[in-house]
Amino acid sequence: MKTGQTLEAGGNCAVCDTRERRIVSLVGRGFQKLTTVICTGCGLVHSHPIPSPEELQRFYAEDYRKAYKGTHKPKLKHVYRYAPGAYQRVAELAALVGPERRRFLDIGSGSGEILYMARKAGFEVTGVEPNTGYAEYTREELGLPVQNCTFEEADLPKAHFDILNLSHVLEHLPDPLASLRFLNTLLRPGGILCVAVPDIGHASHAPWTRFHYAHIHNFSHETLKAMVLKAGFEILPQSSGSTTLIARKTGAAFCDMPRPMPENYEMLWQTLTAEHAGVAHVTGKRGIARLIGKLYRYPRDHVMGRLMGSPRRILDKVHARMCETYGTLMTFVLAAV
Template sequence: MTREAPDAFCPACDTRAATTLHYPEGVMHLCNTCGLQWAHRLDTALVNENDSHYYTGLADHALTYGPFLDFARSAAALHGAGSLRILDVGCGAGDFMRFALAKGHDVLGIEPDTTARGLMGETIAARVRFCRVEETDYPDACFDVVTFWDSFEHIEAGFDLLEAVRRWLKPEGTVFLRVNNTRDVLNIASGILLRTMPRQGHGFQKRCFNFPSHVWNFNEKAMRLLTERHGWRIMAHRATDTPAERLFTSPVLRLLANGIYAVHRCMGGGKIGEYHIAPASIAAASGTRPFHR
């Protein structure tokens, strides 16, 4: 189930020192040098997958959702406090779009799953193109920010997709990525299990990675290497967590989650990584700033 894979080049650091895990849906690679985790899915891997849980949990709370409020502050620090033109890729039920509109921004969306239309309401749905990014186009230099809220790790050729996005950005425009992060308690536990109890670790790693729904699991080092390789630079970054109230209704589970999050803060980690990136030439001229907290 687990083996060293000398033919599995890490797309971030080029090492061959990756461990490969085999599953019925495909294979997962764990880089032992930079910590990047990536997967290759079989064509049939997503036939029985149901990602509807990504569309639930916010409802009427979108306007007070902590990660959205943090984004608004960090975007204002990078772009100023005025209205922005935003494209949300993989917009799901349109929760972030609803938030952005309420804050006075002009926001559009792309969502490949047409079943999400019924969850949006007519106002949001009218602003969404229901297709893949590769199947649509926008004028050059028309967006200040392009966002990927919990969607980038689902895209196999995500960094190639950024080439289309680059053309849509205004001068000094940025891309916001909210993705899974490997520096967290679950990934540490998975690594220990893989070394001590490989069979149990094999299954735990699959759940921790969320395979086959996800095909990437990043950390700051790997993200920095990948973005620079593709002509981007990180403008701001932070490790964080999804608010416990978004994930659980049980007070006991929320308390447990917040305890784990406290450990994450102590070790400078978190289950989520948030990045503002820009084309390398723009980022070099602007410099890197800390994420607004």
């Protein structure tokens, strides 16, 4: 096989029903062998072949966090780094539901920052995290109710939750459309879904780290939007980014109508195979700005995390600071409880 070669996939594309794929890369993160293809009918990008559910379950239970974060449990610098975004996400979602809708589910809850902020905002929270070390951490260090399993195995009642957060999870799933449809059934009528994934069309990573084993599917705005719509949701205007969508559960049946987007495929193919992309990533203005930002943020996060000393103290202090900055919004949210 070689880059640019076309092949026929084992099944139809979940977005557009097309079988034809084109090889976009044969190398994954760490220069490991990994074949990644793009659907020529819509631009959905995915690994080829897609790993089996059993293989993925073993990987996420034990190896994923160690391979990508270098640890079995969160580090203080990571808690400090993610806490402000967690506060903002919860405040944004809480503003969309009323005082009688207070059940918050976080699938792939990770190190628990979003669940912790949701609990402080008055929600009844439930988390699901397949990684053993991270699930134990969120239960023991943060006192959060987190089930250590996949969402398919979790004890989750149907039509029960008001908000479902799915942050950087969908790209890890072997059948994202089927997963979204299953998760739809866990929400009450009119429930809110927030789904965030990396944008494969955005030059936020070097070409040599763009594809990796853990990210089975890679989305652009158009392919993510198509899947969310086909899973029985309507996109809300509060969506904050190209691949961060906020949607509301509708009463309509799931839509199986194919959504061909050949222009999206053409655009992504040109982006992903552009010559000199690696040089531009490092030497362009965006690459230089990213490097300068990391040189400032990474030492700051490490020092501040160590000074605060514990995950709960970090989260409480960040929460207090963010409340001072965004007091009007959070006051409104808490008043609704």
